[in-house]
Amino acid sequence: LLIFFMLTSSFIMQPGIKINLPRATTSEVINYENIEIIVSGENIIYLNGKIVNARELKAILLKTSKIKDSSVLIKADKSASLGRIVEVWDMCRDLGVAQINIATNQQ
Numbered sequence: 001l002l003i004f005f006m007l008t009s010s011f012i013m014q015p016g017i018k019i020n021l022p023r024a025t026t027s028e029v030i031n032y033e034n035i036e037i038i039v040s041g042e043n044i045i046y047l048n049g050k051i052v053n054a055r056e057l058k059a060i061l062l063k064t065s066k067i068k069d070s071s072v073l074i075k076a077d078k079s080a081s082l083g084r085i086v087e088v089w090d091m092c093r094d095l096g097v098a099q100i101n102i103a104t105n106q107q
Contacts, residue, residue: 020041020077020078020079023104023105035047035048035060035061035064035070035071035072035073036048036049036072036073036075037057037072037073037074037075037088037092038074038075038076039074039075039076039077039080039081039084039085039088040077040080041077041078041079041080043080043081043084045057045084045088047060054087054091057088057091058091058095061091061092061095061097062095064095064097065095065096065097065098068098069098069099070097070098070099071097071098071099071100071101072092072097072099072100072101073101073102073103074088074089074092074100074101074102074103075102075103076102076103
């Protein structure tokens, strides 16, 4: 599953809430505006810096998906639950977000 994410994702570096990002050697820096979703090490979801629950996240992602070329940046602490990250990824995909990105630190 991790290999799937690595092969199908655009990797982005952006500053934000302090989390310990996983490392990837294939990172690509992309500079454009994204909706930022952070999954903390405690599996708390932040949307643009504000704590949200799954229902609130879904409502905002639904609006986002209606915007042409919409994109989401997912930042996940390396100690965050993979299941929680996949849940966020699937929600974005199922709602039709045009581009989903995973942030990592470059090595």
